[in-house]
Amino acid sequence: MNILERYAAMDYGPAPEARNEADAWVAARDFDKSLFIAGEWRAAKDGKRFDTSDPATGKLLAKVSDAGAADVDAAVAAAGKALPKWSAKSGFERAKILYAIGRGMQRHQRLLAVLETLDNGKPIRESRDIDVPLAIRHFIHHAGWAQALDREFPDHKPAGVVGQIIPWNFPLLMLAWKIAPALAAGCTVVLKPAEFTPLTAILFAEICARAGVPKGVVNILPGGPDAGAALVEHAGVQKIAFTGSSEVGKIIRRATAGSGKKLSLELGGKSAFIVFEDADLDSAVEGLVDGIWFNQGQVCCAGSRLLVQEGIADAFIAKVKARMGKLIVGSPLDKNTDIGPLVDRTQLDRVRGLVAEGAKQGAECWQPDCALPETGYFHLPVLATGVAPANVLAQEEVFGPVLAAMTFRTTEEAIELANNTRYGLAASVWSENINLAVHAAPQLKAGVVWINGTNMFDAACGFGGYRESGFGREGGKEGMFEYLASKPPYGPAIKPDSEAAAAAPADSDATGIDRTAKLYVGGKQVRPDGSYSMAVVNTKGRLAGEVGLGNRKDIRNAVEAAHKASGWSGMTGHA
Secondary structure: OOHHHHHHHOOOOOOEOOOHHHHHHHHHOOHHHOEEEOOEEEOOOOOOEEEEEOOOOOOEEEEEEOEOHHHHHHHHHHHHHHHHHHHHOOHHHHHHHHHHHHHHHHHOHHHHHHHHHHHHOOOHHHHHHHHHHHHHHHHHHHHHHHHHHHHHOOOEEEOOEEEEEOOOOOHHHHHHHHHHHHHHHOOEEEEEOOOOOOHHHHHHHHHHHHHOOOOOOEEEOOEOHHHHHHHHHOOOOOEEEEEOOHHHHHHHHHHHOOOOOEEEEEOOOOOEEEEOOOOOHHHHHHHHHHHHHHHHHOOOOOOOEEEEEHHHHHHHHHHHHHHHOOOOEOOOOEOOOOEOOOOOHHHHHHHHHHHHHHHHOOOEEEOOOOOOOOOOOOOOOEEEEOOOOOOHHHHOOOOOOEEEEEEEOOHHHHHHHHOOOOOOOEEEEEOOOHHHHHHHHHHOOOOEEEEOOOOOOOOOOOEOOOHHHEEOOEOHHHHHHOOEEEOOOOOOOOOOHHHHHHHOOOOOHHHHOOOOEOEEEOOEEEOOOOOEEEEEEOOOOOEEEEEEEOOHHHHHHHHHHHHHOHHHHHOOOOO
16 A cells, blocks of 8 residues: 555554564574573573464564473572572662663663564553553662661561562563562562563563672573472472462462462452443543453453443443454554454464353354454454353453453442452443542452553552452552561560460569450450460560450351441441
């Protein structure tokens, strides 16, 4: 199409991003040695490698070293060796390193963005304008936390050696979310990127080496499930941070149970996108496009469940379809592209299977009429209407460009539908009535709720979920706690209550006060069901008093009382 035809069509011409620098970096890189351990590039000890490919074409990008259990042992040993010196550095010294990493990423931000797009398939606009700048922001922000650590967390210390496992949907951003707070807290890191997307993690390791990160503080191990399992189960790791599917998160939680390891999990989601009848519909449509088709819908907090009030449902769905018809599906390196390929053939097949199953269960699946590229793992955006709450498209995390639409009549019904999921990661509420929005938002069972917006992230704000979406937070002060452990209390160790009672001096200061300390259950003081008491001693080892010892029945009564008071959560802040 020449320029005159382009003007006549009023269409955008292709605007491809140059990939020469990224191709040159890949060509010059020795991927036989792509494990970064103790500041050195090493091959896997068993010599294994895996392929990483361009999802837009299916062509091979590189054969990368595949870490095994022996490599995990070496990396954990290196991290453990580096831990004492790194954690002993002042916050100012650690901050200088974090700033240096951030500046190094800024110098190579275009290369990072293009590599991310080549390896993952997300549109270059997203990797260039969102992922890379936000990743840099995390290192700069957490440099500040490193300097403020002693002041803000005086009773805490570094958690120790941290094992981190990140997904393929945001390879560089998830790396930054995890490594930046860990380094700021004084921890050392062993990070395993996903098999599909190891390239930006390898480039990040190069940046760390140039930034002066001490050997062993950051270790990068590209690998598969075997490396991940070895890292989770390793006795030399004190903390595990995982982002990925809920199924794998459950496996990790079982594997770490009883080990004493700290654990944070950021898992799947099935976020509700609620549009009330007084919402700005045009703004809500644009928010919806960002909420569900950002990164091809391969986002844990994607607004994949549209709940729209019945009075505006037809008009809103018509606007959504019109907007979908203008989405550009194509090469992720084209700056005009809205939707790129899914990450791999297996993911494409999974999305197709779930859409077919949803249609069998009664959903009406609509797609815009546009051509797909001949190669690559592309999937047209899908709008599923007439979706029942039990439909697979309303319950399962599709992790693709699929939107399930439902209607509601009242605010209470919207909240009930939104909470009808086993996940609890995020939600988005759209209304021009701020009173309505702030009334609905706290009732949504989600870790993060956006009002008249979506996908708003910042390094200073904690992000995470609950239910099957995991637990723990990343970002902000809440995220720092994930990489810190409480210091032991000062003073003599407290003896068991029987020993304390026997050891307490008879002339204790507390002997002049005789009171019966009861349990507090259901708004009143009650005696313990078991009629046992335990001694409490003060820091001087003297008897401070005796308190009732609760048993299983007391706990049951307390839980019943708490359930009866569940209306407390629905009260206003003023009340």
